[in-house]
Amino acid sequence: MATRNKTSASTAASTLSDLSAERQLALLEQMQLIRAFDEKVDKLYAKGAMHGTAHFCVGQEACAVGTLCHRHDGDVITGTHRGHGHAIAFGLDPYRMAAELLGKATGYCGGKGGSMHIADVQAGMLGANGIVGGSMGIACGAAFAFKQRAQDHVAVCFFGDGAVQEGIFNETLNLASVWQLPVLFVCENNHYAMSLSAEKATAGGSIANRAASYGMPAEAVDGMDLEAVYTAGARLMNGCRGAGPALIETITYRYLGHSKSDANRYRTREEIAEWRANDPIERYIRTLTERGLLDDERSQALVEAAADQVEQAFGRAERDPEPELSSALEDVYA
Ligand SMILES: Cc1ncc(C[n+]2csc(CCOP(=O)(O)OP(=O)(O)O)c2C)c(N)n1
Numbered sequence: 275m276a277t278r279n280k281t282s283a284s285t286a287a288s289t290l291s292d293l294s295a296e297r298q299l300a301l302l303e304q305m306q307l308i309r310a311f312d313e314k315v316d317k318l319y320a321k322g323a324m325h326g327t328a329h330f331c332v333g334q335e336a337c338a339v340g341t342l343c344h345r346h347d348g349d350v351i352t353g354t355h356r357g358h359g360h361a362i363a364f365g366l367d368p369y370r371m372a373a374e375l376l377g378k379a380t381g382y383c384g385g386k387g388g389s390m391h392i393a394d395v396q397a398g399m400l401g402a403n404g405i406v407g408g409s410m411g412i413a414c415g416a417a418f419a420f421k422q423r424a425q426d427h428v429a430v431c432f433f434g435d436g437a438v439q440e441g442i443f444n445e446t447l448n449l450a451s452v453w454q455l456p457v458l459f460v461c462e463n464n465h466y467a468m469s470l471s472a473e474k475a476t477a478g479g480s481i482a483n484r485a486a487s488y489g490m491p492a493e494a495v496d497g498m499d500l501e502a503v504y505t506a507g508a509r510l511m512n513g514c515r516g517a518g519p520a521l522i523e524t525i526t527y528r529y530l531g532h533s534k535s536d537a538n539r540y541r542t543r544e545e546i547a548e549w550r551a552n553d554p555i556e557r558y559i560r561t562l563t564e565r566g567l568l569d570d571e572r573s574q575a576l577v578e579a580a581a582d583q584v585e586q587a588f589g590r591a592e593r594d595p596e597p598e599l600s601s602a603l604e605d606v607y608a
Contacts, residue, residue, distance in 0.1 A: 288508045290501050295567045299576075301343060301500060302562060305335040305555050306580035308359040311368055312530075314584045315358070315375060315389075319534050324375060328389040331359040333498075333529040336554035337462045338363035340503025341430060341522065344511040348427040350398040350416050352409035355390045356462070356528070357402030360432050364399050366392070368584060373591035380594045384605060400429075406467075407437040410446040410459070417455035417519075428514045430458045436467025438481050447488040447519070454518035458511050459485065461521065462497065464528045469540035485521035497524030498554045501561065526554075 290298060312330040319328060331338070334356070342351065342363040353360035361371060366382070374381025374392055382392050393401035400416060403409045413431030420427045437443055438461060450457045461481050465472050478484060485492035491513055495502045503524055510520040527549040531538050538546075562568040 308335045310580040310584040329356040330530045336500040337524040341507040351430045352413045353402040369587040372587040378594040379597040407440040407442040417457040435463040435472035450519040451488045456514040457519040459521040461523045482523040492521040494523040497526030
């Protein structure tokens with residue numbers, strides 16, 4: 275890990291077990307809510323009840339939850355096309371997300387944005403993004419503003435392994451480091467950019483090492499292990515505050531296809547099964563059970579509560595009005 279000459283970069287790591295029982299359980303609930311949300315959306319697409327496309331983060335829940343639980347008021351995030359988990363972990367309302375996906379006027383973008391454009395700028399969710407790597411420039415802009423205003427906030431920027439091969443990755447890491455911008459880059463290395471394997475596409479092998487070469491603290495962690503992401507998140511996000519950038523490479527996996535039209539021909543069933551056997555939610559349930567904070571009954575109740583919350587969100591959103599035709603040209607930028 276590269277280090278920076280700032281004391282805040284060496285903030286002592288805290289672990290999940292330092293949190294109250296209630297808080298530890300809340301992180302499980304959040305991961306279950308993300309999964310329930312994406313599974314519901316997947317079903318709605320399969321039924322033809324939803325249009326356009328969507329990208330699911332089933333399997334990747336620990337990455338967003340483990341980092342964003344360190345956020346403070348005033349911090350902002352930028353997401354990706356696979357962004358439902360980022361939005362929920364940031365605290366957006368699943369009902370307004372459901373409304374957005376269903377094209378309803380009550381959605382975060384008035385029903386005109388859909389899955390890849392969910393944003394709540396007032397709250398600090400600066401947007402999911404259909405442009406691979408697009409989240410990086412926006413996060414750096416926000417971090418530049420924090421620095422100019424001498425604010426102690428962090429911009430958390432999610433992106434995939436595919437974005438690492440784009441020019442913007444190198445430009446933004448360089449500038450963030452040269453200008454010491456408070457950005458936490460969170461790479462969700464789920465091993466594929468559509469069908470292209472990260473292993474074949476990443477010169478030098480390690481994304482964390484690439485970031486370290488720009489002079490910022492950078493670590494690769496097991497993204498299927500909430501505990502590991504949490505610990506790295508505590509250290510690196512605190513290190514960003516009032517200081518410069520850092521990067522976490524979360525090694526993770528998407529269980530479902532790239533988007534709705536993916537036949538999964540570039541990977542085997544066995545490979546998917548192997549990753550599913552290391553599921554971040556199941557793994558965290560085992561940890562909480564070993565700590566005496568959870569039993570089978572409570573665990574089942576939490577799964578049902580998450581599914582119920584999602585059902586209610588979509589049920590309510592379905593009854594909401596569509597945007598007025600007269601609003602078609604509102605909020606359009608050219
Ligand atoms: C600039 C740009 N190039 C190409 C695309 C087409 N595209 C959409 S998603 C994707 C793969 C992205 O992979 P990765 O960054 O690893 O994210 P993941 O889908 O794995 O979460 C590509 C190439 C795009 N949307 N934007």
